[in-house]
Amino acid sequence: xxxxxxxxxxxxxxxxxxxxxxxxxxxxxxxxxxxxxxxxxxxxxxxxxxxxxxxxxxxxxxxxxxxxxxxxxxxxxxxxxxxxxxxxxxxxxxxxxxxxxxxxxxxxxxxxxxxxxxx
Amino acid sequence: xxxxxxxxxxxxxxxxxxxxxxxxxxxxxxxxxxxxxxxxxxxxxxxxxxxxxxxxxxxxxxxxxxxxxxxxxxxxxxxxxxxxxxxxxxxxxxxxxxxxxxxxxxxxxxxxxxx
Numbered sequence: 001x002x003x004x005x006x007x008x009x010x011x012x013x014x015x016x017x018x019x020x021x022x023x024x025x026x027x028x029x030x031x032x033x034x035x036x037x038x039x040x041x042x043x044x045x046x047x048x049x050x051x052x053x054x055x056x057x058x059x060x061x062x063x064x065x066x067x068x069x070x071x072x073x074x075x076x077x078x079x080x081x082x083x084x085x086x087x088x089x090x091x092x093x094x095x096x097x098x099x100x101x102x103x104x105x106x107x108x109x110x111x112x113x114x115x116x117x118x119x
Numbered sequence: 120x121x122x123x124x125x126x127x128x129x130x131x132x133x134x135x136x137x138x139x140x141x142x143x144x145x146x147x148x149x150x151x152x153x154x155x156x157x158x159x160x161x162x163x164x165x166x167x168x169x170x171x172x173x174x175x176x177x178x179x180x181x182x183x184x185x186x187x188x189x190x191x192x193x194x195x196x197x198x199x200x201x202x203x204x205x206x207x208x209x210x211x212x213x214x215x216x217x218x219x220x221x222x223x224x225x226x227x228x229x230x231x232x233x234x
Contacts, residue, residue, distance in 0.1 A: 035222060043207060044121070045225035091162065106152065106175060107211075107223060109162040 003027065004092055004110035012116050013082050020067070021077040021113050023092030029053075032096045034075040035107065036066065039089040048090075051075055087117045122146065125210050125226035133234055137198040140229045144191055144212030150174075151193040152213075152223060153185055157206035168193055200233045207231075 005024045013019045025034065036048040051059045051066045059066040067076040079086055092110040122145035132138055144151050153165040155178075164177035168187035179185075182200075187193040197204060207230050211223035 037225075042227075043230065044227045045209060045211075046121075047222045047224065050222055093162075106164040106167055106177060107154075107162075108164070111161050 002110075003108045004094055006090075006092055006110035006113050008113045009111070010114040010116070012118055015084060015117050015119050016081055019079045019082050019086075019115065021079075021090050021092075021115065023075045023077065023110060025073050025075060025092075025094050027073075027094065027096050029096045032094055034066070034068070035093045035095070036064070036075075036077045037091045037093060038086075039091065039112070041088070045091075049077065082117050084117050084119060087115060089114050121224040121226065123210060123212050123224050123226035125208075125229050127229060128227060129230050129232075131232045131234060132200060134200055134202060136200050136233075137196065138200065138231065140195040140197070140208055140210075140231075142193045142195070142210030142212075142226060144193070144210075145224055148212035148214055148224070149191065150213045150223075151187055151191070152211045153179075153193070153195050154209040154211065155206045156209060156228070157203075160206075162209075165195070197231070202233050205231055205233045 003026050007022050032053045034051045038046045049059050049061045049064045049066050051068045058068050063080045065078045089112045091112045093107040124143040126141045149170045151168045156162045165179040166185045167175040171187050182198050185195045207228045209225050209228045211225045213223045
C-alpha cells in the first residue's frame with residue numbers, strides 16, 4: 001500500500017489565487033513527521049514546511065501553510081496568493097520513527113503534483 | 120543555497136562503467152542520505168549514513184555502494200552501469216537528533232545519464 005498519496009498529478013492555477021495540494025498518508029506510528037518539498041524545473045529539492053504528529057497547531061511558513069487533519073491522515077499544503085515562481089513539482093513526504101527504536105529517519109515520498117501558475 | 124554540495128552536477132557515461140558521486144553535507148550535519156529520482160520510480164531512498172556508520176539501506180542495488188568519511192563527506196559508487204540507472208541522484212543531510220522535526224536539506228543533485 002502507498003504510504004504517501006498525492007492524488008493530483010497536475011494542477012493549473014491562476015496567479016494570485018490560493019491553491020491546495022492534497023496529501024494523505026498511512027502509518028501505524030504515533031510519532032511521525034510530514035514534510036513538503038518543492039522541486040522547480042532546475043531540479044533542486046527545496047524544503048517548504050514541516051508538521052509533527054504531536055503538533056497541535058497547523059504549521060505555517062510565510063505563504064505556505066499545512067492543513068493537518070490527523071484523524072483523516074491528511075496533510076494538505078496551502079499556498080496563498082500564488083505567484084508565477086510557484087510553478088514546480090511539489091512533493092509530500094513522511095518520516096516515521098519512534099525514539100525508542102533505531103529509526104533510520106528516511107523520508108518516504110509521494111509521487112508529486114506538478115503545479116503550473118497561469119499569468 | 121541549502122549548504123549541501125554535490126559534484127558533479129551532470130555526468131554522462133556508458134553502460135558497464137563505474138562512477139562516483141560526491142556529497143558534502145551542511146556544516147554540523149552528521150547524517151547523509153542518498154536518494155534516486157527516476158521518471159518511472161519517483162524518489163527512492165537508497166542509503167543513510169550517520170557519523171560515518173551505515174544506519175539504513177533502502178532500495179539500493181548490489182552494484183551500488185556508499186561510504187561516509189571521517190570529515191563527513193559521502194560518496195556513492197555506481198558500478199556496471201545500466202541504462203536504467205539514469206536518474207537524478209540526491210544527497211541530503213540533517214542534524215538527526217532524537218527529535219522528529221529535523222528537515223533534510225538537499226543538494227542540487229547529480230544528473231546521471233547512461234548511454
